[in-house]
Amino acid sequence: MKVKVLRQQGPFGKPYWQTFDYDGDKNASIAAVIDSINYRDDITDSEGNPADKISWECSCLQGMCGACAMVINNVPRLACDTFVKDLKGDTITLEPLRKFPVISDLVVDRGIIQENLKKVDAFIEEYHKETEKDPELEYQIGRCLKCGLCLEVCPNYVKGDNFFGPLFANDSYFIVSRSKEERTKIKKDYKKHFAKGCSKSLACQKVCPMNIPTLASIAKMNRL
Numbered sequence: 001m002k003v004k005v006l007r008q009q010g011p012f013g014k015p016y017w018q019t020f021d022y023d024g025d026k027n028a029s030i031a032a033v034i035d036s037i038n039y040r041d042d043i044t045d046s047e048g049n050p051a052d053k054i055s056w057e058c059s060c061l062q063g064m065c066g067a068c069a070m071v072i073n074n075v076p077r078l079a080c081d082t083f084v085k086d087l088k089g090d091t092i093t094l095e096p097l098r099k100f101p102v103i104s105d106l107v108v109d110r111g112i113i114q115e116n117l118k119k120v121d122a123f124i125e126e127y128h129k130e131t132e133k134d135p136e137l138e139y140q141i142g143r144c145l146k147c148g149l150c151l152e153v154c155p156n157y158v159k160g161d162n163f164f165g166p167l168f169a170n171d172s173y174f175i176v177s178r179s180k181e182e183r184t185k186i187k188k189d190y191k192k193h194f195a196k197g198c199s200k201s202l203a204c205q206k207v208c209p210m211n212i213p214t215l216a217s218i219a220k221m222n223r224l
Contacts, residue, residue: 001084002046003033005054006095008102015102019046022084022092030079031061031068033092034106054094055105063209066147070106071095076152078209097152099159110148116164120189122171124179134220138177141170141217143210150204150214156197163197166204166214173217176224190221 003020020037028036037043038053045051059065061080068079073093084092100108117123144167151157151165172190176183198218205214 002091003037004091004093005105006093007054007105008096009052009104011101011103013104018051020051021046026085028084029061030072030077030082030084030092030094031058033084034079034094055103055107057107064145066145066149066209069097069147069149069152071097071152076149076207078147078149081209097148099152099157100148108148110146112159113146113148113151113167116168116193117171120164120186120193121182122168122175122186122189124175125182134177137213137216137220138174140210140212141174144170144212145210147209149207149209153203153207155201155203156199161197162193164193166194166198166218169194169198169221170212170214170217173221176221187221187224195222 001022003022005018005020006015007018008015022033022036024033024036034054034056043051043053056070056079057067058080059067061068063078063081066078069076070079071094072079072082073087076097094106096102096106096108097110100110100112102108146167150167154165156163157165169190172186172194175186200218202215205212208214
């Protein structure tokens with residue numbers, strides 16, 4: 001198989017494609033494929049040209065941290081949770097997430113996610129047990145990896161604007177359900193930074209690696 005990677009040397013480098021050969025296990029994850037290419041002492045591309053190691057991020061390699069989020073065959077996914085056998089064709093294309101600044105190759109800066117949450121203090125300061133009784137949804141929301149895949153596919157999210165994306169809808173409901181003091185403020189922030197900009201394409205829910213039912217959070221917040 002061919003592994004086609006969109007590369008970029010540094011934040012200000014010009015993107016370019018480079019193709020590598022892979023003849024390993026078809027049951028391997030994309031993370032394992034990248035690792036096998038980088039494992040070689042002298043890396044060469046498919047044309048025999050010397051190549052640098054592919055820059056990418058990983059931590060748990062178990063679909064629990066979100067660090068390895070990237071665009072695989074034009075679909076935003078986690079590299080550790082996507083397998084060669086499940087991809088069609090004989091070419092694998094790997095690209096960085098497009099809605100975040102590229103640091104190097106497949107590594108992007110997703111700091112805007114936390115920066116937006118800090119702008120509206122989207123954190124629980126005083127915890128109240130059982131304000132709202134929907135523990136299953138709260139548990140699902142708590143599994144959010146902040147990987148950025150939902151923002152990548154959201155047709156309404158543009159870096160730097162006032163729309164914070166679907167992960168903010170989930171965080172808003174979690175705060176509303178657990179803190180009486182912060183309920184009024186977070187409802188106003190939800191309206192400004194999510195409700196006014198969401199077109200409800202629900203692409204976010206389809207791409208979420210944790211299968212978080214974001215529509216349920218949106219419905220509850222809209223009712224409030």
